[in-house]
Amino acid sequence: MELVENTLPADLDTVLDRPLFCFFATASPDGYPRISPLWYLWEDECIWIIADTIEKSYTTRVERTPETAAAIVDFDPTSGRVYHVGMRGRSTIEPLDDARATRLLRRYLGPNREEWDDRFASLDPERWGLIRFEPESVVARDQSFSPSL
Template identity: 80%
Template sequence: MDVVENTLPTDLETVLERPLFCFLGTASPEGSPRVSPLWYLWEDECIWIIADTVEKSYTTRVARHPETAVAVVDFDPGSGRVHHVGMRGTATIEPLDDVRAERLLRRYLGPDRSEWDDRFASLDSDRWGLLRFEPATVVARDQSFSPSL
Protein backbone atom coordinates (compact mmCIF):
# COMPACT_ATOMS: atom_id res chain seq x y z
CA MET A 1 0.00 0.00 0.00
CA ASP A 2 1.54 3.24 -1.19
CA VAL A 3 0.35 6.31 0.74
CA VAL A 4 0.74 8.96 -1.96
CA GLU A 5 -0.41 11.85 0.24
CA ASN A 6 -1.47 12.22 3.87
CA THR A 7 -2.40 15.60 5.35
CA LEU A 8 -4.68 14.24 8.08
CA PRO A 9 -4.09 15.67 11.57
CA THR A 10 -4.26 12.12 12.93
CA ASP A 11 -2.95 8.82 11.66
CA LEU A 12 -4.75 7.01 8.86
CA GLU A 13 -5.70 4.09 11.11
CA THR A 14 -7.65 6.40 13.45
CA VAL A 15 -9.86 7.68 10.63
CA LEU A 16 -10.44 4.23 9.13
CA GLU A 17 -11.35 2.74 12.52
CA ARG A 18 -14.32 5.12 12.85
CA PRO A 19 -17.74 3.57 12.05
CA LEU A 20 -18.28 5.59 8.89
CA PHE A 21 -19.63 4.65 5.48
CA CYS A 22 -17.27 3.76 2.70
CA PHE A 23 -18.19 4.35 -0.92
CA LEU A 24 -17.22 1.48 -3.20
CA GLY A 25 -16.61 2.51 -6.80
CA THR A 26 -16.98 -0.20 -9.44
CA ALA A 27 -17.53 -0.49 -13.18
CA SER A 28 -20.68 -1.95 -14.71
CA PRO A 29 -20.39 -4.54 -17.51
CA GLU A 30 -20.77 -1.64 -19.98
CA GLY A 31 -17.97 0.25 -18.21
CA SER A 32 -20.23 2.83 -16.53
CA PRO A 33 -19.17 3.88 -13.02
CA ARG A 34 -21.24 2.83 -10.01
CA VAL A 35 -20.94 3.79 -6.35
CA SER A 36 -22.29 1.83 -3.38
CA PRO A 37 -22.34 3.25 0.20
CA LEU A 38 -21.49 0.42 2.59
CA TRP A 39 -20.41 -0.43 6.11
CA TYR A 40 -16.83 -1.62 6.37
CA LEU A 41 -14.09 -2.90 8.64
CA TRP A 42 -10.46 -1.78 8.26
CA GLU A 43 -8.33 -4.79 9.16
CA ASP A 44 -5.04 -6.27 7.93
CA GLU A 45 -4.56 -3.19 5.69
CA CYS A 46 -7.73 -4.08 3.78
CA ILE A 47 -11.30 -2.84 3.67
CA TRP A 48 -13.75 -5.66 4.44
CA ILE A 49 -17.42 -5.33 3.46
CA ILE A 50 -20.24 -7.77 4.10
CA ALA A 51 -21.33 -8.74 0.61
CA ASP A 52 -24.80 -9.88 -0.39
CA THR A 53 -23.89 -12.22 -3.25
CA VAL A 54 -27.53 -12.89 -4.21
CA GLU A 55 -29.39 -9.58 -4.28
CA LYS A 56 -26.73 -6.91 -4.76
CA SER A 57 -25.08 -6.18 -8.09
CA TYR A 58 -21.79 -4.80 -6.74
CA THR A 59 -20.54 -8.34 -6.10
CA THR A 60 -21.04 -9.25 -9.77
CA ARG A 61 -19.29 -6.05 -10.85
CA VAL A 62 -16.31 -6.83 -8.59
CA ALA A 63 -16.07 -10.35 -9.98
CA ARG A 64 -15.97 -8.97 -13.56
CA HIS A 65 -13.78 -5.93 -12.85
CA PRO A 66 -11.76 -6.28 -9.62
CA GLU A 67 -10.11 -2.88 -10.18
CA THR A 68 -12.08 -0.73 -7.76
CA ALA A 69 -11.89 2.39 -5.63
CA VAL A 70 -13.02 3.15 -2.09
CA ALA A 71 -13.64 6.51 -0.44
CA VAL A 72 -14.21 7.15 3.26
CA VAL A 73 -15.30 10.63 4.38
CA ASP A 74 -15.68 11.86 7.94
CA PHE A 75 -17.70 15.08 7.68
CA ASP A 76 -19.02 17.21 10.55
CA PRO A 77 -20.51 20.50 9.35
CA GLY A 78 -20.70 21.91 12.87
CA SER A 79 -16.95 21.72 13.45
CA GLY A 80 -15.93 21.93 9.79
CA ARG A 81 -14.11 18.59 9.94
CA VAL A 82 -13.67 16.91 6.56
CA HIS A 83 -11.30 13.95 6.55
CA HIS A 84 -11.18 12.14 3.23
CA VAL A 85 -9.42 8.87 2.44
CA GLY A 86 -9.43 7.76 -1.20
CA MET A 87 -8.03 4.40 -2.26
CA ARG A 88 -7.50 2.58 -5.54
CA GLY A 89 -6.88 -1.13 -5.65
CA THR A 90 -8.46 -4.49 -6.27
CA ALA A 91 -11.37 -6.31 -4.70
CA THR A 92 -12.33 -9.96 -4.42
CA ILE A 93 -15.36 -11.75 -3.04
CA GLU A 94 -14.33 -14.13 -0.26
CA PRO A 95 -16.31 -16.75 1.66
CA LEU A 96 -18.11 -15.48 4.75
CA ASP A 97 -15.91 -15.39 7.84
CA ASP A 98 -18.40 -15.24 10.74
CA VAL A 99 -15.85 -13.88 13.21
CA ARG A 100 -14.72 -11.03 10.95
CA ALA A 101 -18.33 -10.28 9.94
CA GLU A 102 -19.31 -10.01 13.59
CA ARG A 103 -16.46 -7.56 14.29
CA LEU A 104 -17.67 -5.47 11.36
CA LEU A 105 -21.32 -5.50 12.44
CA ARG A 106 -20.51 -4.66 16.08
CA ARG A 107 -19.03 -1.35 14.88
CA TYR A 108 -22.44 -0.28 13.56
CA LEU A 109 -24.99 -2.29 15.53
CA GLY A 110 -23.40 -2.45 18.99
CA PRO A 111 -22.07 -5.30 21.12
CA ASP A 112 -25.37 -7.03 21.97
CA ARG A 113 -26.24 -9.31 19.05
CA SER A 114 -29.72 -9.95 20.49
CA GLU A 115 -30.55 -6.28 19.81
CA TRP A 116 -29.39 -6.31 16.18
CA ASP A 117 -31.74 -5.89 13.24
CA ASP A 118 -32.94 -9.36 12.20
CA ARG A 119 -31.29 -8.96 8.78
CA PHE A 120 -27.87 -9.09 10.42
CA ALA A 121 -28.40 -11.38 13.43
CA SER A 122 -27.65 -14.53 11.46
CA LEU A 123 -25.96 -14.41 8.05
CA ASP A 124 -26.44 -17.36 5.71
CA SER A 125 -23.10 -18.26 4.07
CA ASP A 126 -24.97 -19.35 0.90
CA ARG A 127 -26.05 -15.73 0.43
CA TRP A 128 -23.40 -13.67 2.22
CA GLY A 129 -19.67 -13.35 1.72
CA LEU A 130 -17.02 -10.74 2.36
CA LEU A 131 -15.71 -8.28 -0.15
CA ARG A 132 -11.98 -7.79 0.44
CA PHE A 133 -10.56 -4.56 -0.97
CA GLU A 134 -6.78 -4.30 -0.99
CA PRO A 135 -5.60 -0.75 -1.60
CA ALA A 136 -2.64 -0.18 -3.90
CA THR A 137 -2.59 3.60 -3.45
CA VAL A 138 -4.05 5.89 -0.79
CA VAL A 139 -4.62 9.63 -0.68
CA ALA A 140 -5.67 10.95 2.74
CA ARG A 141 -6.57 14.62 3.01
CA ASP A 142 -7.67 16.98 5.70
CA GLN A 143 -10.11 19.21 3.81
CA SER A 144 -11.56 20.82 6.94
CA PHE A 145 -12.87 24.37 6.93
CA SER A 146 -13.89 27.10 9.37
CA PRO A 147 -17.64 26.75 9.77
CA SER A 148 -19.73 29.85 9.20
CA LEU A 149 -22.97 28.51 10.68
Protein backbone atom coordinates (compact mmCIF):
# COMPACT_ATOMS: atom_id res chain seq x y z
CA MET A 1 0.00 0.00 0.00
CA GLU A 2 1.49 3.30 -1.09
CA LEU A 3 0.60 6.27 1.11
CA VAL A 4 0.74 9.01 -1.55
CA GLU A 5 -0.19 11.85 0.81
CA ASN A 6 -1.07 12.13 4.49
CA THR A 7 -1.88 15.46 6.12
CA LEU A 8 -4.12 14.02 8.85
CA PRO A 9 -3.28 15.20 12.37
CA ALA A 10 -4.24 11.74 13.64
CA ASP A 11 -2.81 8.33 12.80
CA LEU A 12 -4.46 6.83 9.68
CA ASP A 13 -5.41 3.65 11.55
CA THR A 14 -7.08 5.74 14.27
CA VAL A 15 -9.26 7.54 11.71
CA LEU A 16 -10.18 4.32 9.91
CA ASP A 17 -11.02 2.58 13.20
CA ARG A 18 -13.98 4.94 13.69
CA PRO A 19 -17.45 3.62 12.71
CA LEU A 20 -17.82 5.82 9.63
CA PHE A 21 -19.27 5.05 6.22
CA CYS A 22 -17.12 3.73 3.42
CA PHE A 23 -18.21 5.01 0.02
CA PHE A 24 -17.32 2.02 -2.15
CA ALA A 25 -16.97 2.63 -5.91
CA THR A 26 -17.33 -0.07 -8.54
CA ALA A 27 -17.61 -0.10 -12.33
CA SER A 28 -20.89 -0.99 -14.02
CA PRO A 29 -21.09 -2.91 -17.30
CA ASP A 30 -22.52 0.25 -18.92
CA GLY A 31 -19.28 2.09 -18.12
CA TYR A 32 -20.71 4.29 -15.40
CA PRO A 33 -19.31 4.17 -11.86
CA ARG A 34 -21.53 3.20 -8.94
CA ILE A 35 -21.02 4.21 -5.32
CA SER A 36 -22.45 2.37 -2.34
CA PRO A 37 -22.29 3.77 1.23
CA LEU A 38 -21.42 0.79 3.40
CA TRP A 39 -20.23 -0.18 6.86
CA TYR A 40 -16.68 -1.44 6.95
CA LEU A 41 -13.89 -2.83 9.07
CA TRP A 42 -10.27 -1.68 8.64
CA GLU A 43 -8.16 -4.73 9.43
CA ASP A 44 -4.87 -6.15 8.08
CA GLU A 45 -4.48 -3.02 5.91
CA CYS A 46 -7.67 -3.92 4.04
CA ILE A 47 -11.23 -2.69 4.10
CA TRP A 48 -13.71 -5.49 4.79
CA ILE A 49 -17.37 -5.03 3.84
CA ILE A 50 -20.25 -7.42 4.52
CA ALA A 51 -21.64 -8.39 1.13
CA ASP A 52 -25.09 -9.65 0.23
CA THR A 53 -24.12 -11.96 -2.63
CA ILE A 54 -27.71 -12.64 -3.72
CA GLU A 55 -29.70 -9.40 -3.64
CA LYS A 56 -27.06 -6.68 -4.15
CA SER A 57 -25.39 -5.92 -7.46
CA TYR A 58 -22.08 -4.59 -6.11
CA THR A 59 -20.77 -8.15 -5.62
CA THR A 60 -21.33 -8.94 -9.30
CA ARG A 61 -19.57 -5.71 -10.26
CA VAL A 62 -16.58 -6.61 -8.06
CA GLU A 63 -16.35 -10.05 -9.66
CA ARG A 64 -16.52 -8.53 -13.15
CA THR A 65 -14.16 -5.60 -12.49
CA PRO A 66 -12.07 -5.93 -9.31
CA GLU A 67 -10.46 -2.49 -9.74
CA THR A 68 -12.37 -0.46 -7.15
CA ALA A 69 -12.06 2.63 -4.99
CA ALA A 70 -13.15 3.67 -1.52
CA ALA A 71 -13.57 6.95 0.31
CA ILE A 72 -14.06 7.51 4.02
CA VAL A 73 -14.97 10.96 5.34
CA ASP A 74 -14.96 11.97 9.00
CA PHE A 75 -17.03 15.18 9.06
CA ASP A 76 -18.19 17.25 12.03
CA PRO A 77 -19.70 20.64 11.05
CA THR A 78 -19.63 22.00 14.60
CA SER A 79 -15.87 21.54 15.00
CA GLY A 80 -15.01 21.95 11.32
CA ARG A 81 -13.29 18.57 11.19
CA VAL A 82 -13.06 17.08 7.71
CA TYR A 83 -10.74 14.11 7.33
CA HIS A 84 -10.84 12.44 3.93
CA VAL A 85 -9.23 9.12 3.06
CA GLY A 86 -9.37 8.08 -0.59
CA MET A 87 -8.13 4.71 -1.79
CA ARG A 88 -7.73 2.89 -5.06
CA GLY A 89 -7.13 -0.83 -5.27
CA ARG A 90 -8.58 -4.23 -6.00
CA SER A 91 -11.41 -6.17 -4.39
CA THR A 92 -12.35 -9.81 -4.08
CA ILE A 93 -15.41 -11.60 -2.73
CA GLU A 94 -14.45 -13.85 0.17
CA PRO A 95 -16.52 -16.42 2.09
CA LEU A 96 -18.23 -15.16 5.22
CA ASP A 97 -15.91 -15.16 8.22
CA ASP A 98 -18.31 -14.95 11.17
CA ALA A 99 -15.66 -13.63 13.60
CA ARG A 100 -14.64 -10.82 11.23
CA ALA A 101 -18.26 -10.00 10.39
CA THR A 102 -19.03 -9.81 14.11
CA ARG A 103 -16.12 -7.41 14.70
CA LEU A 104 -17.42 -5.27 11.84
CA LEU A 105 -21.02 -5.22 13.04
CA ARG A 106 -20.12 -4.48 16.67
CA ARG A 107 -18.62 -1.17 15.50
CA TYR A 108 -22.06 -0.03 14.32
CA LEU A 109 -24.57 -2.05 16.34
CA GLY A 110 -22.90 -2.36 19.73
CA PRO A 111 -21.51 -5.29 21.69
CA ASN A 112 -24.78 -7.12 22.46
CA ARG A 113 -25.77 -9.27 19.49
CA GLU A 114 -29.15 -9.93 21.15
CA GLU A 115 -29.99 -6.24 20.64
CA TRP A 116 -28.98 -6.08 16.98
CA ASP A 117 -31.42 -5.54 14.15
CA ASP A 118 -32.69 -8.97 13.06
CA ARG A 119 -31.13 -8.53 9.60
CA PHE A 120 -27.66 -8.70 11.14
CA ALA A 121 -28.08 -10.98 14.17
CA SER A 122 -27.47 -14.17 12.19
CA LEU A 123 -25.94 -14.04 8.70
CA ASP A 124 -26.49 -17.01 6.40
CA PRO A 125 -23.11 -17.93 4.83
CA GLU A 126 -24.95 -19.11 1.70
CA ARG A 127 -26.12 -15.54 1.14
CA TRP A 128 -23.51 -13.36 2.82
CA GLY A 129 -19.81 -12.98 2.16
CA LEU A 130 -17.15 -10.33 2.63
CA ILE A 131 -15.64 -7.92 0.16
CA ARG A 132 -11.91 -7.63 0.76
CA PHE A 133 -10.67 -4.30 -0.62
CA GLU A 134 -6.89 -4.08 -0.69
CA PRO A 135 -5.75 -0.51 -1.31
CA GLU A 136 -2.84 0.03 -3.66
CA SER A 137 -2.70 3.79 -3.11
CA VAL A 138 -4.04 6.02 -0.34
CA VAL A 139 -4.48 9.77 -0.05
CA ALA A 140 -5.36 10.99 3.45
CA ARG A 141 -6.14 14.70 3.78
CA ASP A 142 -7.10 17.03 6.56
CA GLN A 143 -9.56 19.38 4.87
CA SER A 144 -10.85 20.92 8.10
CA PHE A 145 -12.17 24.46 8.29
CA SER A 146 -13.03 27.12 10.85
CA PRO A 147 -16.65 26.45 11.77
CA SER A 148 -19.32 29.12 11.68
CA LEU A 149 -22.04 27.05 13.36
